[in-house]
Amino acid sequence: MDIRPILSALLRNRTGAVLVGVQVAITLAVIANAFFVIAKRLELVHRPSGNDSANLIFVQSEGYGPEYQHVATMRADLALLRALPGVVAAAPSSSVPESDGGSSSGYLTSPDPKAPVTNANVMEVDPAFLDAYGLKLVAGRKFRPEEYVAEPANNDLPPLVMISESMAKRLYGDAPAVGRPVYDNGGKQGTIIGVVSDMLGSWPRNVRPGPYDIVYHATGGLGRSWRYVVRARLGERDRLIPEIEKRLNEIGNGRAVTWVRPHDFWLLRTFRPDRRMIVFLTTLVVMMTSVTALGIVGLATFHVNARRKQIGTRRALGARRADIVHYFLIENGLLSLAGIVTGALLAWAASGWLASAFQTPPLPAGYVGLAALALLVLGQLAVLWPARRAGAIEPAVATRTL
Amino acid sequence: MLDMQHISKVYRTELVETHALRDLNLTVAEGEFVAVTGPSGSGKTTFLNIAGLLESADGGHYRLDGVDVGSLGDDARARIRNQKIGFIFQGFNLIPDLDVFDNVDVPLRYRGFAARERRARIERALELVGLAARQRHLPSQLSGGQQQRVAIARAIAGEPRFLLADEPTGNLDSLMARQIMDLLGEINRSGTTIVLVTHDPELARRAHRNIHVMDGEVTDLKPFAPRPAGAPVAVA
Ligand SMILES: Nc1ncnc2c1ncn2[C@@H]1O[C@H](COP(=O)(O)OP(=O)(O)OP(=O)(O)O)[C@@H](O)[C@H]1O
Numbered sequence: 001m002d003i004r005p006i007l008s009a010l011l012r013n014r015t016g017a018v019l020v021g022v023q024v025a026i027t028l029a030v031i032a033n034a035f036f037v038i039a040k041r042l043e044l045v046h047r048p049s050g051n052d053s054a055n056l057i058f059v060q061s062e063g064y065g066p067e068y069q070h071v072a073t074m075r076a077d078l079a080l081l082r083a084l085p086g087v088v089a090a091a092p093s094s095s096v097p098e099s100d101g102g103s104s105s106g107y108l109t110s111p112d113p114k115a116p117v118t119n120a121n122v123m124e125v126d127p128a129f130l131d132a133y134g135l136k137l138v139a140g141r142k143f144r145p146e147e148y149v150a151e152p153a154n155n156d157l158p159p160l161v162m163i164s165e166s167m168a169k170r171l172y173g174d175a176p177a178v179g180r181p182v183y184d185n186g187g188k189q190g191t192i193i194g195v196v197s198d199m200l201g202s203w204p205r206n207v208r209p210g211p212y213d214i215v216y217h218a219t220g221g222l223g224r225s226w227r228y229v230v231r232a233r234l235g236e237r238d239r240l241i242p243e244i245e246k247r248l249n250e251i252g253n254g255r256a257v258t259w260v261r262p263h264d265f266w267l268l269r270t271f272r273p274d275r276r277m278i279v280f281l282t283t284l285v286v287m288m289t290s291v292t293a294l295g296i297v298g299l300a301t302f303h304v305n306a307r308r309k310q311i312g313t314r315r316a317l318g319a320r321r322a323d324i325v326h327y328f329l330i331e332n333g334l335l336s337l338a339g340i341v342t343g344a345l346l347a348w349a350a351s352g353w354l355a356s357a358f359q360t361p362p363l364p365a366g367y368v369g370l371a372a373l374a375l376l377v378l379g380q381l382a383v384l385w386p387a388r389r390a391g392a393i394e395p396a397v398a399t400r401t402l
Numbered sequence: 403m404l405d406m407q408h409i410s411k412v413y414r415t416e417l418v419e420t421h422a423l424r425d426l427n428l429t430v431a432e433g434e435f436v437a438v439t440g441p442s443g444s445g446k447t448t449f450l451n452i453a454g455l456l457e458s459a460d461g462g463h464y465r466l467d468g469v470d471v472g473s474l475g476d477d478a479r480a481r482i483r484n485q486k487i488g489f490i491f492q493g494f495n496l497i498p499d500l501d502v503f504d505n506v507d508v509p510l511r512y513r514g515f516a517a518r519e520r521r522a523r524i525e526r527a528l529e530l531v532g533l534a535a536r537q538r539h540l541p542s543q544l545s546g547g548q549q550q551r552v553a554i555a556r557a558i559a560g561e562p563r564f565l566l567a568d569e570p571t572g573n574l575d576s577l578m579a580r581q582i583m584d585l586l587g588e589i590n591r592s593g594t595t596i597v598l599v600t601h602d603p604e605l606a607r608r609a610h611r612n613i614h615v616m617d618g619e620v621t622d623l624k625p626f627a628p629r630p631a632g633a634p635v636a637v638a
């Protein structure tokens with residue numbers, strides 16, 4: 001509409017406009033980067049576990065007495081767990097997924113020690129682990145009961161392994177991995193017998209090994225401390241937790257059950273910093289945009305009060321209420337736009353600096369666009385109230401005010 | 403052109419009720435130049451505001467150009483102000499942030515004229531008031547008389563049928579006041595009906611007809627006298 005005279009009037013009253021424009025610019029730069037971080041953290045928190053997480057219970061057992069017999073106790077424990085009503089399946093599991101604790105190892109596709117190494121999360125399990133975690137066999141076959149080695153002589157690569165789909169892709173790309181060899185960095189060879197649907201391994205945030213890169217060994221541990229994964233039937237998890245603790249402790253034999261916990265325990269702990277970051281940044285975004293909105297309301301109110309006579313005169317000369325409201329909407333739109341353009345450049349500069357200083361990924365343009373849109377809409381909503389008050393100024397103000 | 407019957411206006415504040423107009427009756431014919439005089443507080447500005455649709459009357463009937471304006475909505479009244487009425491204020495009421503050209507442009511933009519037509523009208527109006535060379539000056543860079551001439555250009559650029567002026571010379575010295583009155587006379591001779599409020603009987607004498615307002619009523623209707631200069635007068 002009538003942009004040019006509005007712009008020239010605005011340029012003759014720069015001080016307040018510049019302050020609010022700078023405020024819009026800084027807000028844009030901050031919230032664009034905040035949106036990006038929030039989106040990344042949300043994605044992390046909501047990444048699919050791949051297992052039946054809501055029904056999983058983890059148990060840690062610790063042998064301490066001289067009479068403790070590791071293999072016999074494990075066998076008795078698993079028999080008891082599998083027979084408990086409400087338990088779908090149970091298996092030994094050397095570590096808890098998404099707990100930020102576990103072991104990893106390097107794997108090669110060639111015996112040549114100079115060949116590229118792919119790191120993976122190693123999980124020591126028994127043949128029941130697919131049912132216990134709720135995973136699916138994607139290719140090949142499962143471990144057979146007789147292939148499980150309860151007391152391995154060492155930590156070397158066993159002759160048969162199963163791997164996750166992601167790991168299969170890393171090692172062999174789109175070619176079938178079943179039947180292909182893997183090597184440890186000592187040149188020892190194993191054969192991939194099956195590929196398992198992906199679940200998040202020990203370190204959900206890691207890049208190396210990737211969060212879904214897992215190699216499963218059908219071996220028991222060397223130590224006296226061990227863990228089980230128990231999958232409860234829907235709705236039975238919380239009832240089973242104290243029951244499992246009590247029943248396993250009854251088996252005794254110089255060992256103690258150190259904890260029995262739902263999988264949620266680790267999810268809450270592992271992702272607490274991410275949730276806190278999301279809450280903090282969301283609060284920051286709300287506060288900054290509120291202050292900016294107040295700044296816009298304040299400046300517009302000041303302009304309306306300072307121009308009462310001018311507005312009355314415009315009404316006397318034929319402006320409708322809507323024309324006056326539009327005037328302030330356009331004025332604020334121009335102001336916001338100037339702030340937004342400055343802010344977009346600022347956001348890019350800030351993101352570039354962050355990227356080079358902290359190796360963070362660069363800010364995608366979409367987030368700047370999103371923040372710009374949010375600020376523009378918010379700004380127009382904020383100015384609506386003073387603008388409507390301006391529209392209500394009577395034309396008689398033109399003759400009654402000196 | 404203008405026909406007011408039994409117009410009343412009351413201002414109410416918490417403490418007092420002011421009867422600014424009581425039973426005011428007045429008709430103005432097309433092409434007339436009417437001067438309204440009266441003591442301070444007698445209701446002259448109130449009358450002018452109602453005549454110019456800046457305010458509504460509380461009682462009575464007002465027909466402007468054959469239209470009963472009392473029943474019109476806010477937007478319709480704004481359109482009439484924009485198209486049929488030109489306003490000249492005692493305080494000039496120029497918009498300080500806009501230059502001369504943009505000030506004259508204000509009502510034309512609300513009228514929705516195309517840019518080319520607006521430019522032509524602005525240049526013609528500024529030519530008439532003798533300020534064609536000052537288009538890009540700000541109001542603060544002009545003298546009072548020049549500012550009022552800009553305001554007159556703004557009032558006539560849309561070629562209204564009806565021009566209302568509330569003490570247009572009240573803030574000017576006598577020389578400038580005379581120039582403004584000459585300008586208004588010229589505009590009237592081209593066919594525009596003018597109602598002028600003034601304190602100055604000297605200036606009032608230059609109109610066709612004088613109306614005296616006292617306590618919100620017309621007290622003294624002087625007869626329609628031929629203008630001294632013998633110039634042609636259009637009467638509808
Ligand atoms: N908005 C208002 N609220 C209350 N009273 C008002 C208002 N406007 C005018 N009045 C009162 O109405 C009466 C008429 O005022 P008006 O302005 O019409 O007088 P006037 O003849 O123009 O006076 P002046 O020559 O001083 O300009 C006065 O008593 C004035 O105080």
Ligand SMILES: [Mg+2]
Binds near residue numbers: 446568
């Ligand atoms: Mg007055």
